[in-house]
Amino acid sequence: MDIxxxxxxxxxLILAPILGGLLTGCDRVLTARFQSRVGPPLLQPFYDVAKxxxxxxxxxxxxxxxxxxxxxxxxAFSGAMxxxxxxxxxxxxSLALAHTFLILAAYSANAPYAHIGAERELLSVMILEPxxxxxxxxxxxxxxxxxxYHMLIQDVPGIIYLPGVFxxxxxxxxLKLRKSPFDISTSHHAHQELVKGVTSSLSGRSLAxxxxxxxxxxxxxxxxxxxxxxGYPVLxxxxxxxxxxxxxxxxxxxxxxxxxxxxxxLWIVTLVFGVGNIVVLGxxxxxx
Amino acid sequence: MYPPELIAILILLLVPVSAAVLLAVFKPDLVxxxxxxxxxxxxxxxxxxxxxxxxxxxxxxxxxxxxxxxxLLFIAEIGVALVILGLSIxxxxxxxxxxxxxxxxxxxxxxxxxxxxxHAMTTFTVTGLxxxxxxxxxxxxxxxxxxxLGYMKDYHDHQIGVPVRKRYFFALMFLFLSAMxxxxxxxxxxxxxxxxxxxxxxxxxxxxxxxxPEAMKNAFRxxxxxxxxxICFTLAIFFLLRINTPVNLLSVTDLLAFPNVSxxxxxxxxxxxxxxxxAAQMPFSxxxxxxxxxxxxxxxxxxxxxMVKAGVYLLVLFxxxxxxxxxxxxxxxxxxxxxxxxxALAISQSNAKKVLAYSTIANLGLITACAGIGTAEAIMAAIxxxxxxxxxKALLFLCVGAVEHxxxxxxxxxxxxxxxxxxxxxxxxxxxxxxxxxAPFGMLISKWAxxxxxxxxxxxxxxIAILAFGSAFTIFFWTKWLGKLFMRMNRPPAxxxxxxxxxxxxxxxxxxxxxxxCLGFPAIITGVIIPYLNGIHPYFYLGNKGFFYxxxxxxxxxxxxxxxxxxxxxxxxxxxxxxxxxxxxxxxVDSEGRFLGSLGVYKEAKTSNYYLEEYFGEKVLxxxxxxxxxxxxxxxxxxxxxxxxxxx
Numbered sequence: 057m058d059i060x061x062x063x064x065x066x067x068x069l070i071l072a073p074i075l076g077g078l079l080t081g082c083d084r085v086l087t088a089r090f091q092s093r094v095g096p097p098l099l100q101p102f103y104d105v106a107k108x109x110x111x112x113x114x115x116x117x118x119x120x121x122x123x124x125x126x127x128x129x130x131x132a133f134s135g136a137m138x139x140x141x142x143x144x145x146x147x148x149x150s151l152a153l154a155h156t157f158l159i160l161a162a163y164s165a166n167a168p169y170a171h172i173g174a175e176r177e178l179l180s181v182m183i184l185e186p187x188x189x190x191x192x193x194x195x196x197x198x199x200x201x202x203x204x205y206h207m208l209i210q211d212v213p214g215i216i217y218l219p220g221v222f223x224x225x226x227x228x229x230x231l232k233l234r235k236s237p238f239d240i241s242t243s244h245h246a247h248q249e250l251v252k253g254v255t256s257s258l259s260g261r262s263l264a265x266x267x268x269x270x271x272x273x274x275x276x277x278x279x280x281x282x283x284x285x286x287g288y289p290v291l292x293x294x295x296x297x298x299x300x301x302x303x304x305x306x307x308x309x310x311x312x313x314x315x316x317x318x319x320x321x322l323w324i325v326t327l328v329f330g331v332g333n334i335v336v337l338g339x340x341x342x343x344x
Numbered sequence: 345m346y347p348p349e350l351i352a353i354l355i356l357l358l359v360p361v362s363a364a365v366l367l368a369v370f371k372p373d374l375v376x377x378x379x380x381x382x383x384x385x386x387x388x389x390x391x392x393x394x395x396x397x398x399x400x401x402x403x404x405x406x407x408x409x410x411x412x413x414x415x416l417l418f419i420a421e422i423g424v425a426l427v428i429l430g431l432s433i434x435x436x437x438x439x440x441x442x443x444x445x446x447x448x449x450x451x452x453x454x455x456x457x458x459x460x461x462x463h464a465m466t467t468f469t470v471t472g473l474x475x476x477x478x479x480x481x482x483x484x485x486x487x488x489x490x491x492x493l494g495y496m497k498d499y500h501d502h503q504i505g506v507p508v509r510k511r512y513f514f515a516l517m518f519l520f521l522s523a524m525x526x527x528x529x530x531x532x533x534x535x536x537x538x539x540x541x542x543x544x545x546x547x548x549x550x551x552x553x554x555x556x557p558e559a560m561k562n563a564f565r566x567x568x569x570x571x572x573x574x575i576c577f578t579l580a581i582f583f584l585l586r587i588n589t590p591v592n593l594l595s596v597t598d599l600l601a602f603p604n605v606s607x608x609x610x611x612x613x614x615x616x617x618x619x620x621x622x623a624a625q626m627p628f629s630x631x632x633x634x635x636x637x638x639x640x641x642x643x644x645x646x647x648x649x650x651m652v653k654a655g656v657y658l659l660v661l662f663x664x665x666x667x668x669x670x671x672x673x674x675x676x677x678x679x680x681x682x683x684x685x686x687x688a689l690a691i692s693q694s695n696a697k698k699v700l701a702y703s704t705i706a707n708l709g710l711i712t713a714c715a716g717i718g719t720a721e722a723i724m725a726a727i728x729x730x731x732x733x734x735x736x737k738a739l740l741f742l743c744v745g746a747v748e749h750x751x752x753x754x755x756x757x758x759x760x761x762x763x764x765x766x767x768x769x770x771x772x773x774x775x776x777x778x779x780x781x782x783a784p785f786g787m788l789i790s791k792w793a794x795x796x797x798x799x800x801x802x803x804x805x806x807x808i809a810i811l812a813f814g815s816a817f818t819i820f821f822w823t824k825w826l827g828k829l830f831m832r833m834n835r836p837p838a839x840x841x842x843x844x845x846x847x848x849x850x851x852x853x854x855x856x857x858x859x860x861x862c863l864g865f866p867a868i869i870t871g872v873i874i875p876y877l878n879g880i881h882p883y884f885y886l887g888n889k890g891f892f893y894x895x896x897x898x899x900x901x902x903x904x905x906x907x908x909x910x911x912x913x914x915x916x917x918x919x920x921x922x923x924x925x926x927x928x929x930x931x932x933v934d935s936e937g938r939f940l941g942s943l944g945v946y947k948e949a950k951t952s953n954y955y956l957e958e959y960f961g962e963k964v965l966x967x968x969x970x971x972x973x974x975x976x977x978x979x980x981x982x983x984x985x986x987x988x989x990x991x992x
Contacts, residue, residue, distance in 0.1 A: 189808070
């Protein structure tokens with residue numbers, strides 16, 4: 057393994073939570089302005105986590121400590137894998153495993169809210185799975201490998217070949233940024249039936265770990281946009297910012313999307329654009 | 345002096361049969377335990393030896409004077425047909441009766457008019473694929489039999505109305521193993537057909553073991569579906585004999601080497617249908633889901649090491665031929681469709697055995713899809729799937745069986761907090777479930793391999809799309825089961841019945857096997873699968889690509905290490921802190937986790953998993969799936985008769 061890759065992984069591990077926290081802060085300020093409020097300070101997410109970290113250690117089942125740790129470690133691991141230009145499928149499998157641990161943490165709490173939250177988090181993992189596999193398949197058809205590294209050194213940016221997959225990716229990002237649907241697991245909307253669902257029984261350090269993991273995950277998904285615009289750094293940056301703003305707008309326009317609507321709409325989008333894209337690429341015989 | 349390989353083969357074929365005869369004679373439990381134990385040790389030893397020999401160099405043995413073996417097997421085959429015939433008359437089942445008569449007539453025609461005379465051919469062949477199967481049958485099959493020794497004692501304590509017929513039960517279990525060994529070791533298609541029919545009979549009798557009306561109904565369903573498979577197998581032989589060639593096409597090795605594949609499409613289509621019935625693919629899946637009325641060791645045997653694996657073995661064996669035809673593509677489509685449909689169906693089930701059954705069918709679907717595609721990568725994925733599925737599924741069945749006797753239920757909803765109530769069994773269950781779908785364990789590697797195989801196959805994008813959605817479903821139903829095990833509910837502690845030593849032994853060994861296979865998968869690929877593939881595709885070279893890429897292996901290792909660290913952390917880590925009652929929306933909660941109801945009484949808060957029956961229920965999905973898969977099978981047969989080939 058190249059030394060550059062290791063540097064990349066280390067940089068990601070250090071920078072991702074900082075950037076992720078800042079983005080969350082921006083998000084909260086922007087959303088507040090949308091709703092004619094002033095909103096919290098930009099650094100509020102960091103204050104929150106710092107405060108959570110120093111809270112009393114209390115849990116409804118001690119096993120949640122290890123599960124939330126596993127969640128954080130594996131999400132960070134997936135991000136580091138991605139940053140080294142590693143295998144995309146492996147990154148996705150590792151993410152799925154991380155989420156399994158979060159879901160198990162919610163299950164182990166033995167509380168109705170947490171349980172339903174876990175089930176809905178599981179649904180969101182299920183919604184995401186086909187899209188991720190199609191994404192990986194698309195990369196394979198374009199570069200002949202699952203390695204993100206090959207996607208990054210492409211001459212032609214991936215979006216030319218994978219426009220459909222990109223649309224699907226944007227669509228699922230609302231889910232991954234915990235925007236819509238409002239009633240799924242840890243949506244940031246205050247007024248929802250599950251009181252923060254999957255995390256409702258977590259407190260103190262466990263909750264802090266979940267928050268940090270969430271920052272990592274946000275950065276993982278945003279940096280995947282790079283794969284579509286490889287070779288064009290300015291374009292990539294613009295795309296990432298635009299997508300992020302778009303997500304905040306979508307969130308504020310559709311505040312009451314339920315999980316059933318989400319499953320249906322996202323899978324229809326996946327079938328039409330994602331599968332359609334892969335089928336067209338396949339019929340054309342791939343790029344390699 | 346006979347070569348040692350031959351002796352091993354003869355041991356594998358004859359020892360289980362002889363044990364079956366002895367087990368049918370002796371009644372005392374002690375004699376049975378000793379007999380079954382000794383037989384199991386011999387079988388395991390012989391299968392390991394044979395597999396080892398075959399992995400060094402494929403074994404190929406030719407015996408003289410095989411006419412009498414053929415005669416003996418022919419008589420056995422007639423016997424099988426007559427038993428099914430007789431039972432169909434006794435229970436007045438028209439369809440099985442009709443099918444067994446047809447089968448009997450076909451076999452008689454084949455024997456007396458079909459073959460001009462015995463052709464000289466290799467008698468036994470042990471390739472990498474059959475070595476894998478020998479190990480699966482020899483180790484997992486016998487472990488299940490050992491497990492059954494303890495299980496059947498509990499079974500009859502729980503099922504009061506069922507007559508105790510243990511001699512019959514164990515004789516059939518061991519006979520089953522013999523038939524399976526025959527199926528994977530014989531080289532003559534006529535002989536394989538005989539073994540095929542014996543497995544049909546054994547599964548039929550074992551499913552109907554309890555003789556309750558439900559059991560008999562499901563047993564007859566199993567037998568008529570498998571008889572269709574048998575008839576298709578026989579028809580395949582008919583069409584092979586009609587091909588005018590000096591090559592003896594009844595020899596599997598000669599058939600695989602036959603250059604003119606376009607002449608073979610009709611028999612291939614029939615073989616495909618035969619494989620589909622035995623592997624319980626749509627629309628024949630109901631026999632396997634019905635088979636769960638049988639005692640759990642039977643389910644374990646049917647699902648992991650025998651019966652259904654016979655179906656996919658046949659398909660994988662002929663995969664190189666399928667790869668050149670459109671029959672293969674449609675076979676793969678049926679498999680992929682089955683994977684999608686049954687994974688969705690599994691979501692709606694709360695009965696643990698039924699979830700396992702649907703997941704078995706789904707995985708067999710994936711194997712069928714790989715076999716139909718038939719490229720070197722696909723065959724590799726198929727063999728990996730066969731291995732990992734066999735170990736993990738056997739472990740899960742054994743666990744569910746033992747848990748059912750302890751908590752009196754096989755419903756997943758009743759398994760909450762099992763990790764606290766039955767630590768050993770629940771830990772093994774967690775290993776089994778993780779082995780079925782989580783990184784970095786076995787099935788996931790196989791799925792990865794399948795994905796790569798699909799991407800390079802003709803029409804691969806269709807398979808990718810199906811796999812993408814199917815695997816989303818598998819994640820859903822496995823994770824919600826896994827979650828239940830970790831819940832901590834206020835349940836009465838499980839009955840203090842110690843696990844039988846035979847059950848404990850089998851479960852633990854199986855758990856170790858699952859972990860061993862997961863850690864040792866690179867060795868399995870390089871040591872077993874690649875040599876086998878090089879026998880078929882001489883230029884196939886895995887090299888440094890895909891999941892076998894060195895960096896990926898390092899990453900998998902790293903991930904396993906992280907997990908290990910977490911497991912250790914779970915045992916040794918600090919639990920310092922305050923355990924508090926769960927959050928119930930601000931309601932008053934007592935120390936037990938119950939909430940204060942509006943009438944001033946503390947009540948248990950109960951939630952259950954999502955089953956989403958409005959979308960994934962059997963009522964919604966089964967019938968459309970039968971129609972779709974039925975149409976696919978018809979198209980496959982038509983393509984077979986038209987002899988359409990793939991141009992590459």
